[in-house]
Amino acid sequence: MYKWKKNYQGNRHFQAQDTKSNFRLPQVFQCLPNARTELRDSSFSIFSRSYFVTSSVDSQPIGKINISSEKLDEVNEILRKLQPIADVNYESMENSLFKMNFLEKRTITMDQKMDFFHEKLEQKSDIDYELFLENNKRYEDPLFMKMYEKRKNLPSFQKRNQIVKMIQENQVVLISGETGCGKTTQVPQFLLDDYVSSYKGSACKIICTQPRRISAVSVAERVARERGEVLGISVGYQIRLERVLPRKYGSILFVTNGIVIRLMESDPSLNNISHLIIDEIHERDIHSDFLLTLVKQVITRRKDLKVILMSATLNEKRFKEYFDGCTHVEIKGFSHPVEEYYLEDVLERLNFTFAPSMARTDSIERNTMIFRHNVVPYVQDLRAENSYSEKVCRELLKPHSEEINLDLIHQLTMHICRNEGPGAILIFVTGYDDINRLFNLFYELPEEEYMIIALHSEIPMEDQKFVFEPSPSGVRKIILATNIAETSITIDDVVYVIDSGWAKIKVFDPKTNTENLQPRFISKANAIQRKGRAGRLMAGKCFHLYTRARFEAFYEYQRPEILRCRLESMMLQMKFLQLGKVKVFFNKMLDKPDAKIVEAACHLLNELGALDEEEALTPLGYYLAKLPIAPQLGKMLLLGVIFSCLEPILNIAVSLDYKSPFNLTLKSNSRIPQLDPKMAEFAENVKSDHLLLHKALHLYQTFDKATRSVFCKEYNINKTVMKMLKKMKVEFMENLFALELVTTTDLKHKDLNINSKNVELIKSIVCGGLYPNIMLACTLSGQPKTFFKTLNDTKVVLHKKSILSYDRFFTCPLLVFYIKMKTKMDMVFDATVCSPFPVIFFGTNLRTTKAMNEHCLVVNHKLRFSCDKNASSIVEQLRERLQHYITYRLTHPASMKSDVEDKFLKIVVDLLASRGS
Incomplete structure (x- = not known):
């Protein structure tokens, strides 16, 4: 929440006094050297041609790949020394934490896990008595009594006994109440107070979900005040990156829907919960619909779990039918007219x-x-x-x-x-x-x-x-x-x-x-x-x-999010929870998504290598499901670990996952769009929106507190976004450490950043993660203007926020992007020029063709790169070896690399760091 005039002047166009600042960027930013830096190994080269695309992106080769005969011999020697590639056999893999957890996700269904785990809340008489005395003592507190008298005036309080009785007698209860009736704050307290006053407080642990982070926090704080407490006693909250947990027994925890879904990964039956309240179900966001479907399965086995569904406005008939005619309680609202x-x-x-x-x-x-x-x-x-x-x-x-x-x-x-x-x-x-x-x-x-x-x-x-x-x-x-x-x-x-x-x-x-x-x-x-x-x-x-006429034409309810959004992250969670075939599970939902959206999600996860042909999690898919980030960004992060360039890749990943810290402005007094001069100064030599994100975060964290403020104001950077990105980086390092993918939570550790100054490698890793989000810079014969096409021949435009939107020529026509939105036209918001090798190594459907006595490597049936016969054969072998190597590193995260593996990886790094110039 901002008082904008005080805190957000830096987001406006720079004032006169801003331009007089003495702050300057460091003259040498070693992580991002000048774009003219020579190739690390001249034995590899990619010669960009003049490129013309008239109808489709695969009309002619994009460039030619040359590998010297000496380097081919060296690569052949390394390939001969490597162990033969064996079929993946997860059962024969050496025992490890990864193997145990991964095989569980491939073999044990959620239903089986619910049968295995029977741990439940245990009632403890000594705790029951303590909670009873504590509750009685509240009524001696004048502040509590003042709040209590206010609570009595709420419409929900008038139905307190009916609500408690209904929940005692039914497993699923639907509560609808007009805005202001107090259902969100009061119902959890009614349940807790009933258990405590009945000497059963230790058997009461309530989780109440909210659709948004701010809702979970603000409601928790309000309920704690009403109980005469501070957060962390009987009331708490948990959202991503922030939590104040209550005691284990006799408590209410407010969370976002996604937190409960994550909780079910380890406790699928929610055995440590007595009551689950799902609030604001009318909003029909993707997480609440997913959670409702899971809960419907859980209650068939956990007959003692009480489920309360709440909303101010809802389609009562629809929800009652979905939960087999559950009981409904309606609370009339109270507010002034x-x-x-x-x-x-x-x-x-x-x-x-x-x-x-x-x-x-x-x-x-x-x-x-x-x-x-x-x-x-x-x-x-x-x-x-x-x-x-x-x-x-x-x-x-x-x-x-x-x-x-x-x-x-x-x-x-x-x-x-x-x-x-x-x-x-x-x-x-x-x-x-x-x-x-x-x-x-x-x-x-x-x-x-x-x-x-x-x-x-x-x-x-x-x-x-x-x-x-x-x-x-x-x-x-x-x-x-x-x-x-x-x-x-x-x-x-x-x-x-x-x-x-x-x-x-x-x-x-x-x-x-x-x-x-x-x-x-x-x-x-x-x-x-x-x-x-x-x-x-x-x-x-x-x-x-x-107008009143327009209001009458409104839909009764907003279209559910599950029918109109991407499904990749949700499908990974489904596979991680072992819920069976995706289409079967989707058919169990309140509204099942469009088959084409499901197919698109499956296709992307297959292309990423997260799911195999049988729709089962691969090792890569296992890690992507564990990381709280979009699958493509998760893959980029894992490649950053494997190729030892973690800091820049993590900086890029969190920025794309959350929000860019830049607030860009344009010069309005020019007929030709130009980047703001301060932004142009900051972006000098970067030539990549993604590397620019890394540069901003890297510099921000090298400055002290005072200098950070000057830096953010000078270059129009949102300091509050920076703070959130810092928190996210800490969270991801903890996740990677828990998965044994790194041996330290220190993001700047030298072993994690051996290649963090290799700009072209970083670009390649970005490409490897974001594939198949590839577009080509195209020109028509005789016309200087550049335009862009994606792999499905969709014409797109670079948004003015991209620093590349002001460039007219690219050293290589291949660009990788993450965010593509349709406003008035298809817009790409971020881009990086990349070389052919990351596309060849991480792309799909690689094959060799021959036309006009010239060999070509073809990726995704679209992207063609001319290459002599020997080089094409070597590249195909290297790609196969690299895929095997990545799988091995993911399945054996704690194992040491051999000398041969180090040499192999160096060759791959040299290739990925090659570029046209």
Whole structure:
């Protein structure tokens, strides 16, 4: 949470005083030498040709690979000394921790594990008595009693006995309650207090899931306060990278859904839990749907496990059918009345005129059709009834009146500030860009009168907590938020809500292998939740920036995430939990995903080498499932360990997994797009977005605290993102150490970074991890302009945030990327120019062809590299050996390398470090 004016000036364009800073980057950054550095071994070379692509990416060879005869002899000698490649036999592998755990994941199903493990919570009379006395003593505390009296006024408290009785008598209970009824904070306490007062406290261990990190933390803190405690006694929380655990017995733990799924890897029956509460199930995020499916299997064996499903707005019939007609308890909400206003009312108040718009925010056919068939007739009726002024009706008939309009939001906010009573204003927009632009509109407001705060999922937890603090007397709090503020977050002083009617939704298209992140209209359930944020302490007002007709056309509920997102990470978790064939498991879910999305996920995991032909985990897949990171980034990380360049690869991986620390700006006074001069200075000689991420993190951690602040301000780097990336690096080093892949948690240890200054090798490892995300820089004959195509011939554009988007020529036409999104067109946000060898060594379907008396190595049926016959044969053998070597290193993580292996690896490193220049 930010008070932006104070903490985020560095994200704006540099002020005059910033440009006068004396801070300069170190003159020599040894990890990233000049791009003109000579090849490590001139025996290898790749000669880039002029490249022309007219229709498909495989029309002609991309380049020629030459290996000297002396080097071929040396490679042949090494290959002869290596042991013959044997078929992988996991059973005959020498005994190790890896073997034990890996074979378990291949042979023992989740159902079998649930039969094996019978450890359960043990009731202990001495602990029961201690908890009983402790609970009684609370009632002598005046602060606790004050909170207790407030709790009694909540609607959920009126149904306390009914809720407890229902849960005692039924295994699965569905609780729906309107916003403000207190179900999230009270139900866990009802259960704990019932057990403690019945001398059964030691047998009570409650886990309550929340869809978001901030929800888990804020609810835990609120419940602890209500119990007159600090966190860590009977109440705690656990989210990724942060936790305050409660005692083992008689406790409530608030977590994100993913934490429970990870817990089930070691405890599939949840034997150490007495109650599992899954909150906000109406949101239908991928983790909650996955968890619901797992829980449905668990309760068939654990009849004593109590499962409570909770939500403010839900499709009751759907969930009751899924859980075989489970019991339902409804809690009527309590809040002060909230007046609702729609777009027509807002325009009447403000006399606002929509400026001409060049393009719709969302051009989906359904939205256009609804506008014509629902909104237009509605407005015509308003005109006929003379309900609103003629000007309002004219404005409503403009199609772009339904777009997100930040000027309208700004004017409405200022209208509320001038004409309405005190109270915080909560504004719902779609994302970080909207928040930043709104902040610019509010920037001139005096600090002594206004507190501007942002609420966004990527803002660090310690900063987000500011949103819950009341503003000083006479200061108006304005909260700029995404849909993160819809559920499980109670901001008591919010009186006014401005609902833009939009949220950003990510949709995966398996045909183009592209994620589409665009604003979409919310659902009726979302609108009700947003309205419910107002009126907690007094009568409130909600301003919907869409017409009543558009609201009636909203879907009842948002489309479940499982139907519109990538599935690779989830499928790896499924295989790790040994849940059987993926299609069979998906058929058990509340909504099963599209078969094409499932097929695309299986295909990618096969190409990565994470799953074999039988859909079983490979050794690589085992590690990828254990690492809390996307599979491609996990593979990159493992290759960084094997090739001893861990620090730069880890820096790149965490940045891609979380968020780039850069806030880039462009010069707006030039007809030709140019990189901001400060960014150009920072990016000098790097020529890779991925290496730039490493450079930023590496430098940041070499500076002291004072210098870091200057460094971040000077080069427009987000310091709070840097802090999160540092935490993630510590977490991953601990994970790698626990898996015995490294012998120390010291990321900078010399043995882990022997090749960390080899820039071309680092690029190759990035390529090896991110494959098959390859694109080619292409030109048409006679035209100087460069364009890009992916392996499936999709034309893409480099986003302006990529430093390579300003280059016009590339030493090699091969580029590797991670993030591809469809906005108005297919956009690639990050890229690195790579050489052919990582594609040849880590790509799929390598074969040799001969055309026009020239041998070619072909990867993925698309990428062709000319090569003489002897060299092509050697390269094929090296690739096969490398795949075997990587498998061996993963299956024998603690074993020492032999001298022959060292020489073999050096040859591979030399090849991977070769590049065209």
